Amino acid sequence: MTAAAGNWSPLASLPGMDDSEFERWATLLERRTGVVVPLKRKAFLVTSVRGRMRETGHADFAAYFRDLQKVPEGTIEWTTLVDRLTVHETHFFRHPPSLDLIARQWLPQMTADPARSALHAWSVGCSSGEEAYTLAMVLDMHLAGRSGKTYFGVTATDVSLPALAVGRAGLYPRQKLAEIAQEYRSRYCEELDADTFRIREALRKRVGFAQFNLLDAVSASMKRLDLIFCQNVLIYFARERRRELLATLANLLKPGGLLVLGPGEVTQFAHARLARVDNRNVLAYRRTS
Ligand SMILES: C[S@@+](CC[C@H](N)C(=O)[O-])C[C@H]1O[C@@H](n2cnc3c(N)ncnc32)[C@H](O)[C@@H]1O
Numbered sequence: 068m069t070a071a072a073g074n075w076s077p078l079a080s081l082p083g084m085d086d087s088e089f090e091r092w093a094t095l096l097e098r099r100t101g102v103v104v105p106l107k108r109k110a111f112l113v114t115s116v117r118g119r120m121r122e123t124g125h126a127d128f129a130a131y132f133r134d135l136q137k138v139p140e141g142t143i144e145w146t147t148l149v150d151r152l153t154v155h156e157t158h159f160f161r162h163p164p165s166l167d168l169i170a171r172q173w174l175p176q177m178t179a180d181p182a183r184s185a186l187h188a189w190s191v192g193c194s195s196g197e198e199a200y201t202l203a204m205v206l207d208m209h210l211a212g213r214s215g216k217t218y219f220g221v222t223a224t225d226v227s228l229p230a231l232a233v234g235r236a237g238l239y240p241r242q243k244l245a246e247i248a249q250e251y252r253s254r255y256c257e258e259l260d261a262d263t264f265r266i267r268e269a270l271r272k273r274v275g276f277a278q279f280n281l282l283d284a285v286s287a288s289m290k291r292l293d294l295i296f297c298q299n300v301l302i303y304f305a306r307e308r309r310r311e312l313l314a315t316l317a318n319l320l321k322p323g324g325l326l327v328l329g330p331g332e333v334t335q336f337a338h339a340r341l342a343r344v345d346n347r348n349v350l351a352y353r354r355t356s
Pocket residue numbers: 099100101102153154155156157158161191192193194195198224225226227230279280281282297298299300
């Protein structure tokens with residue numbers, strides 16, 4: 068069956084999406100964000116687009132597609148739609164081996180140099196902020212235990228404005244406290260009520276949230292960084308695009324800087340100035356010069 072299941076769905080008052088229409092939408096998303104939606108995930112794309120069409124009063128895909136190309140209305144609408152078309156699943160301390168590497172191996176080496184007074188980290192697709200606050204907690208905790216003063220800051224970026232708003236507020240459902248070990252919880256989180264906790268202000272101040280499309284990193288002139296954390300973002304991108312972006316991220320690292328990816332997110336990647344960190348549980352590269 069090639070026609071969308073939604074053609075006959077009793078729940079759908081909106082039309083189904085045939086495969087060529089799907090191609091058009093998937094291409095738009097990939098061109099604008101890098102995110103690839105394969106045909107097997109068509110239902111996800113259709114549900115997301117349809118949901119937004121209902122909210123904006125659009126009756127057919129083609130008219131909505133045309134409206135999205137308009138400037139500035141379409142550009143504004145895109146900032147809402149892109150949030151629906153991307154996956155935002157995230158957790159505090161999502162990949163402990165990567166954080167252990169930062170805390171126990173990389174940070175002691177970086178701070179051994181007394182001339183180093185500041186560290187700048189980037190959480191590349193930060194979603195609602197859990198990853199960025201995790202990095203801030205780990206950096207703060209482990210820098211506090213060292214002699215000498217090292218300032219640090221975390222820049223947290225994403226294409227999704229609603230996700231960034233959650234991160235900026237630093238408010239999370241209480242169940243998420245279970246993701247944070249007690250030593251971090253007591254130091255960096257405050258319970259507000261039965262349902263919610265907040266990241267303490269002192270830590271929130273270390274994390275700056277901004278909308279940024281990773282695809283723009285290729286052409287943007289950006290400050291170089293000590294730590295780039297990019298997990299569970301590139302997996303949604305085409306292989307060729309992943310390599311191109313990794314080369315860009317490599318160029319944005321300072322010598323000695325660390326690029327951390329999710330395990331298995333890229334294979335056969337090599338860069339003249341990057342050395343793979345020898346740790347079978349972590350996919351990370353150190354900038355050599
Ligand atoms: C699955 S979440 C991963 C969040 C976090 N890095 C983690 O590992 O828990 C992927 C995030 O990447 C963001 N994203 C997708 N394409 C992007 C792009 N081109 N530029 C910036 N962020 C992007 C999505 O909006 C989403 O919040």
